[in-house]
Structures are given as C-alpha cells and as structure tokens.
Amino acid sequence: DTGVSQDPRHKITKRGQNVTFRCDPISEHNRLYWYRQTLGQGPEFLTYFQNEAQLEKSRLLSDRFSAERPKGSFSTLEIQRTEQGDSAMYLCASSLFGQLSSGNTIYFGEGSWLTVV
Amino acid sequence: GQQLNQSPQSMFIQEGEDVSMNCTSSSIFNTWLWYKQDPGEGPVLLIALYKAGELTSNGRLTAQFGITRKDSFLNISASIPSDVGIYFCAGSNSGGSNYKLTFGKGTLLTVNP
Numbered sequence: 001d002t003g004v005s006q007d008p009r010h011k012i013t014k015r016g017q018n019v020t021f022r023c024d025p026i027s028e029h030n031r032l033y034w035y036r037q038t039l040g041q042g043p044e045f046l047t048y049f050q051n052e053a054q055l056e057k058s059r060l061l062s063d064r065f066s067a068e069r070p071k072g073s074f075s076t077l078e079i080q081r082t083e084q085g086d087s088a089m090y091l092c093a094s095s096l097f098g099q100l101s102s103g104n105t106i107y108f109g110e111g112s113w114l115t116v117v
Numbered sequence: 118g119q120q121l122n123q124s125p126q127s128m129f130i131q132e133g134e135d136v137s138m139n140c141t142s143s144s145i146f147n148t149w150l151w152y153k154q155d156p157g158e159g160p161v162l163l164i165a166l167y168k169a170g171e172l173t174s175n176g177r178l179t180a181q182f183g184i185t186r187k188d189s190f191l192n193i194s195a196s197i198p199s200d201v202g203i204y205f206c207a208g209s210n211s212g213g214s215n216y217k218l219t220f221g222k223g224t225l226l227t228v229n230p
Contacts, residue, residue, distance in 0.1 A: 004159075031216065042121075042205050042220025043160065056217070091159050097216070105150070106218060108159040 002026060004109035006092050012115045013082055020078045021112045025094030032075050033106065034067055035091040036060065043091050043108075049075060050097060082116045089113050123206050123221030130196055131229050138204060138224045139190040146208030149182050149189040150218065154203045163204075164191070196228050 005024040013019050025032045031050050035043035046065070047057045051072040061067075064082075069075040079086055089111040123140045130136060140149070148167055152160035164175050166182035166189060173180055179192045189206055203225050207218040 006159075033216070035218075040222070042207070042222055043218070044220070045217045048216050089159075095216075105162060105165045106216075107162060108152070111157075111159045113157070 004092055004094050004107055006090075006109040006112050008112060009110065010113045010115075012117060015084060015116055016081055018078060018080045019082060019114060020076055021090050021092075021114075023075045023077070023092030023109060025073070025075070025092070026096075026107060029094035029096045029107075030072070031095045031097045032069055033093040033095075034075070034077050035093065035108075037089045037091055037111070038087075046077075046090075079114070082114075084116045087114055087116045121206055121208060121219055121221035123224055125224060126222070127225040127227070129227045129229065132196060132198060134196055136193040136196055136200075136226060137190060138206075138226075139188060140206035140208070140221050141188045142208055142219075143187070144210060145186040146210045146219075147186065148209040149180070150207045150209075151178075151180050151189070151191045152205045152207060154205060154223070156202075160205055193226075196226075198228050198230050201226060201228050 007022045033048040034046040037043040045058050046061050047067050049069040052069050064080045067077045091111045093106045093108040095106045121140050121142050150165050151163045154160045164180040169186050170184045171182040177194045203223040205223045206221045209218050
C-alpha cells in the first residue's frame, strides 16, 4: 500500500501523559500536514511541512503540541501533558507541491484516535 | 476561522435514488475538494476541482466548482448501499499553494437497500 500511513491507529492514555503519533506520507510527496477531527466536525488544520521545514502552525496547536519532520520523510506529532480536550482523531495528509495545481491534491491517512481518560 | 456551510446535514434515501449536496462559503476559494469518510477512517478523496465553473465526474459522482468560487455541489447518481458515509466538502484559498483546507461539517448519507 503506497498511501499515507499512521501509527498507532488507536491510543488510550491517562491525563497528563505524553503521546506521540507517527505519519509516513506517500513516498514522493514533499508536503505533509496534520489535522485534528472531533466527533461531528470536519478536520481542522494544525500544521504543515514542506520537506523538513515547518511552514505554518495553527493557533489550535498549543505549546503542548510539537511536530517534527527531521529528514523530510516521516513526521511525528507529540502531545505533552495530555488533557481530556485533546481526545480526537489526528489525521496526517500529504501532497506533492510544485507541479500543476492538480498535483497539489491532499491525500489523508486513516487517522490516529486519541482518547484521554 | 472560515466556515463552510454544508447542507443537508443528513440524508436518508432509498437505493437507486440520486443525491445532491452542496457547500457555500462567504469567502472565495480557488480549490474545492470532496471527501468521503467512513466511521473510524480518514477522509478519502472523491473529486478535486481547480477552476471556477469546472464540472468533473468520477463514476457515479459529479461535482461542480461554482462560478462565484463561493460554492460547490456534489451529485451521486443511482445510489448503492456502499455510498453510506459522511461526505465532506473542503475549500482552499491559500494562494496557489492549496495547503490549508477548510472543511464543512459533513453530510451523513444513509442508503436503505
């Protein structure tokens, strides 16, 4: 399967613990995105990378959240000192920027469900 | 932040019927995308639209980019049970980069066999 891969798919953690999610984008894609989705809502943009550079962070991304893409390939999203309000699905997506507009289409992974108890 | 108004919120239809859903925005978008999401899964891209007025089909699905750039619709013809799911519209106006999508709240489609 050459789609966007996320791990783990499900995570249950106690409030105050740290969690980390990993995303492997489509191999040739240079852009990688993180979105968050809560029940009954559409996904909301958190941050994105072009290659290894993090180019924008949403105000939704508090100081407890940090994302990295050290080699311009896979990415990690870490949440420190988790709170119950962090419970959501964290979606990773990727795209190939630089070609015609049709190449900028964003493809999503299957998501990582986080439940903070 | 920006909001997309997606309607209807939910639809209950009989197998074989056609379906229409739409999204409107107070802001202009230069890209419209339509995704389908099954429970517990990520959104799957159905159709991408890049030009105002563009009409694009993907099998039984047809979507159009409104000429005002503030709306888009998705039609599904001859619905089947596997069409069940949540359909999201998403727009982008991040210059030519299209990196930040704004999503609607989704349309929940139920198809009765």
